[in-house]
Amino acid sequence: MNLPGDMLQATERALREAQPGSLVGMIHVHVRRIRQIAVALGHAQAAALPDAVATRLRDALRGSDHIYRIGSQDFMVLLPQLLSPGHAELAAQRLLREFERPLQVGDHLIMAVVALGLAWSPEHAGGADALARRATAAVDDAIARSTRLHLARGAGEDALLLEDLRAAIRGNELSLVFQPIVALRDRRIAALEALARWHCPRRGDVSPDRFVPLAEQGGLAADLTRWSLYAALREHADVLRSAPAVRCAINLSPRVFAEAGLVEQIVAALSIWGVPAASVVIEVTETAVMEDPEVSARTLSALRDVGLGVAIDDFGRGYSSFSYLRQFPATELKIDQSFTRDVVRDDRTRRLVGAMVTLAKGLGIETVCEGVEDDATLQVLVDLGCDNVQGYLLSRPMPCGDLGRWIASHSPATATTG
Numbered sequence: 001m002n003l004p005g006d007m008l009q010a011t012e013r014a015l016r017e018a019q020p021g022s023l024v025g026m027i028h029v030h031v032r033r034i035r036q037i038a039v040a041l042g043h044a045q046a047a048a049l050p051d052a053v054a055t056r057l058r059d060a061l062r063g064s065d066h067i068y069r070i071g072s073q074d075f076m077v078l079l080p081q082l083l084s085p086g087h088a089e090l091a092a093q094r095l096l097r098e099f100e101r102p103l104q105v106g107d108h109l110i111m112a113v114v115a116l117g118l119a120w121s122p123e124h125a126g127g128a129d130a131l132a133r134r135a136t137a138a139v140d141d142a143i144a145r146s147t148r149l150h151l152a153r154g155a156g157e158d159a160l161l162l163e164d165l166r167a168a169i170r171g172n173e174l175s176l177v178f179q180p181i182v183a184l185r186d187r188r189i190a191a192l193e194a195l196a197r198w199h200c201p202r203r204g205d206v207s208p209d210r211f212v213p214l215a216e217q218g219g220l221a222a223d224l225t226r227w228s229l230y231a232a233l234r235e236h237a238d239v240l241r242s243a244p245a246v247r248c249a250i251n252l253s254p255r256v257f258a259e260a261g262l263v264e265q266i267v268a269a270l271s272i273w274g275v276p277a278a279s280v281v282i283e284v285t286e287t288a289v290m291e292d293p294e295v296s297a298r299t300l301s302a303l304r305d306v307g308l309g310v311a312i313d314d315f316g317r318g319y320s321s322f323s324y325l326r327q328f329p330a331t332e333l334k335i336d337q338s339f340t341r342d343v344v345r346d347d348r349t350r351r352l353v354g355a356m357v358t359l360a361k362g363l364g365i366e367t368v369c370e371g372v373e374d375d376a377t378l379q380v381l382v383d384l385g386c387d388n389v390q391g392y393l394l395s396r397p398m399p400c401g402d403l404g405r406w407i408a409s410h411s412p413a414t415a416t417t418g
Contacts, residue, residue, distance in 0.1 A: 027092055117139025165214060166220060183388050186384050248280050280308050312333050337370040368386075369389060
């Protein structure tokens with residue numbers, strides 16, 4: 001990220017002039033869905049949107065605050081002389097409220113979707129460049145979690161954790177667990193989703209919600225993806241010997257989509273372990289693929305061309321739309337657990353999930369409902385015609401060594417709903 005020299009100079013000046021006990025804040029503002037607006041309203045409207053965003057930002061800020069354009073859809077907001085962390089958060093929340101109203105762009109009213117990353121000095125960084133990087137890391141977290149605002153973590157904490165993660169990947173110290181996906185029609189095991197786990201000797205268990213975004217922000221996305229791919233295929237090769245119809249679902253970071261040779265790397269890994277492409281499903285979140293739809297569509301189409309399945313994960317949570325279902329060659333939709341958990345008690349949610357299932361069937365796409373935790377939810381999903389389910393009712397994620405026993409005890413002849 002190339003930062004404007006005048007921004008860095010102004011930030012350093014604000015840091016020098018900060019009163020004792022005061023803070024200097026930085027907000028990275030990322031304008032989302034520019035590509036979708038270009039498709040819907042034209043490139044001229046999409047190109048004019050950031051200017052309208054800049055005007056809205058200026059109107060919402062104090063006279064002492066500064067706005068800097070740092071890219072086609074990104075801004076940095078410098079907030080000098082803040083009274084406290086709470087003051088910084090109030091400033092960010094004020095900006096979010098401003099974008100709850102549409103912007104006038106030419107002849108159109110457009111709702112600008114923004115993600116904000118907030119950092120402040122001295123807690124998160126001591127210098128201008130480091131403070132900006134902390135704000136950018138925070139906005140990356142916001143995008144990854146489909147939230148509008150994310151606060152930076154302590155710079156030292158993240159830096160040390162990232163080095164531990166780098167060493168763990170290189171030393172093959174991560175592990176995999178697998179969660180079964182069960183077909184409702186005959187209760188057979190349709191697939192196993194591979195999930196990375198990390199037990200750090202110095203820190204104990206580190207949540208994937210923590211280390212996966214950290215890997216993506218810290219330049220380790222390709223390394224983590226490569227490790228996960230090879231480890232999952234190695235274990236899946238063993239599974240296929242006793243259960244040849246079971247597929248393996250592997251999560252793919254969108255950060256590796258633009259890498260040269262990605263598809264060839266995956267094909268080579270399949271060959272090494274003797275795993276047929278048709279027995280592997282690549283999972284990507286809909287929020288991730290919509291960050292750069294053109295690159296995502298090319299990569300996913302190339303993966304489909306070599307025979308892999310493609311699952312759109314967390315469907316319904318982000319940008320669900322007919323246009324991207326037409327654009328992306330999905331073979332599965334994984335309906336987000338935020339919908340699944342409410343299908344019993346909320347009629348509107350139940351009808352919405354039913355509509356998703358019907359839509360998928362009409363497109364020849366299988367559905368997987370995530371987060372199934374009780375028999376009542378399972379029965380509703382059976383009634384709605386969902387193809388597959390995944391969740392603690394069926395099984396928690398399990399280590400590789402337990403897979404054979406679990407698969408043997410859950411053959412179609414013996415499987416139950418519990």
